[in-house]
Amino acid sequence: MNTKKIISIVSVVLISGLMIYGMILLKQIFSANTKFPEQEVYVYVPTDSKYEDVKKILSPYVENLERFELVASKRGYIENVIPGRFLLTKGMSSYDLVKTLRLNSPVKLAFNNQERIENLAGRVGSQIEADSLVLLNTFKDSVFLQENGFNEENILAMFIPNTYEIYWNTPAEKFRDKMIKEYRNFWNEERTAKAKAQGLTPVEATILASIVHKESVKKDERPRIAGVYLNRLKLEMPLQADPTVIFAMKKKANDFNQVIKRVFYNDLTMSHPYNTYMNIGLPPGPIAMPDITALEAVLNPEKNDFIYFCASVDRFGYHEFAATLPEHNVNAKKYSDWINNQGVKR
Template identity: 35%
Template sequence: MPPRKAPFRATAPRVILLAIAAVVVTLLFVPGINSMSPKEEPARIAVHRGEGFRRIVEKLHDAGVIRFRWPLLAAGALVPPLHKIKPGRYTISGNHSVFGLLWYLHSRPQDEVRVMIPNGVEQRKIARIIAANLDIDSTAFIAASRDPRLLASLGIKGESTEGYLFPGTYNFAWASTPKEVITFLTRRFRAFYSDSLKQEAKQAGLDEHQLLTLASIVEAETPLDEEKPVIASVYLNRLKKNMRLQADPTVQYAIPGESRPLHYKDLAIDSPYNTYRHAGLPPGPICNPGAASIRAVLSPANTGYLYFVATGQGGHAFATTLAEHARNVQRYRAARKEQQKNPGGGTP
């Protein structure tokens, strides 16, 4: 009679395999096994575009979300789709299982950020606003705004998106790309620029680019909506008479760097944007105008004004003749002199 094999020897490999499987299942699926001790505050990590899976796991470890790295790396190897973690900011609270944590990171919608783009801001300043709120570098934003392929896809004739980034308050995904933000803002302008406005522009003899260019000058001249149709009338009257626009904001735009007070020598700067030297409109918009400035160009006030100057009190004084304009300039200088003597505005 042949000797019988010991039952333990026969079942030992199965027991070992079952034990290993139990450990793996516990590590991967049971909440809290690979988690650090619960914290009072949730952990927060940011996943930037282009970061690899190992780097994300490292961030989770550094933030105190996980105790060991290898269970997540093993789970990612077992289920490759879980490697695909969207860029974004993640707030992680409670004890997750390994698969639960990866699934949360894989499937969670991107968080949104509310961003306000003011009227009349140049695109380089918009780039800084976007960079301060979203995971976008301002240099990359400017590069995208000048990308010929993107400009062609958006139907923009100019050399950049200046003028087409429609001001407003919007929600953006924190991990948006420069192209996505630029496309969204341009489409907001397209949505505003209705067929009826297009017809008005056509009747005024302005194409889209010319309209935005003139509207951007109006925007840069005054923040007062009630003044904008009058400002627009001045520039349209000058264009009809073949007079140079002589708009200070266009000279300001031609000067590199941050805005500063203009000097007389600046008016001679050699730039196609210098409307003191060159007749007609500049090559393109000098900022991104809001709805009121665009409508002001399409529905200007009916005036004979050809000149205007600041009053020193927030508005402008308008004139039809050079002599009248000279008197307004004298009044402005007197007002400025008085302000300098009494900066507080009260009784000395």
């Protein structure tokens, strides 16, 4: 056999071997490499994670980590780990997995009806990487508060309840900065002017809206309740809002888990900044996070002559309104008799 034939045979063997190796390699790269039964799962890669950390995170979801590692090495992922939340779908190949781990998926972060800034920090902390305590300290940062016209009592007013698209690994400060931008976007010239027409700043409007929110779950009734409270403010009479007394009781006891269904006369005489029976004007801060309908009710109140209202016994969830004290006393007695018959103690 001459040299040319030998070279030709060796070449064919090498090419065949390379083709077989290439086919095996392609199969390793592009064949399915997941082992979770669901159609999709999210994995979370914390900030400052190394490649070894990622392998541990992926181990419950990847069938063959060696095949994944081969692609990760070839694609330069090992030296360039990206933190965040990533969506894996069933049947992904190693190539798909590495590609996906470079595509940080945003979180739809939602919050509403939070009673205190501490509750809000916990709610946000359950949805993004930042710890709730870090978030709380960031919200209460004295420099930030002073620069933006807030204090620790009213900072909850900065947060507009909504659903926001944000990356899971967004740092606490960046999240806070996004919220102040959302606050400024919400309090545009039109809304600020409407608040001013009621004699209120945006923060004061939010505080009043928090009371309106707590007074009624009936959104169609909130503009009327807002009108009553604005009437009282103009007359410089106490707001006499039971929800503020309940908030004061919880705050004084440092127990916001207790459920208070009824306020008694002795509660109304409690000395506390949030007791609007004993203090004229608005309390120092919101007693909850008002939703948008409560805010809009304060900005667009019903024009009425009502000064008083109490819960209705005929229309559950609604209230009876009165322009005079004698009228109100009739409504109040009717409600008091009804609640006594229900046996509600506290």
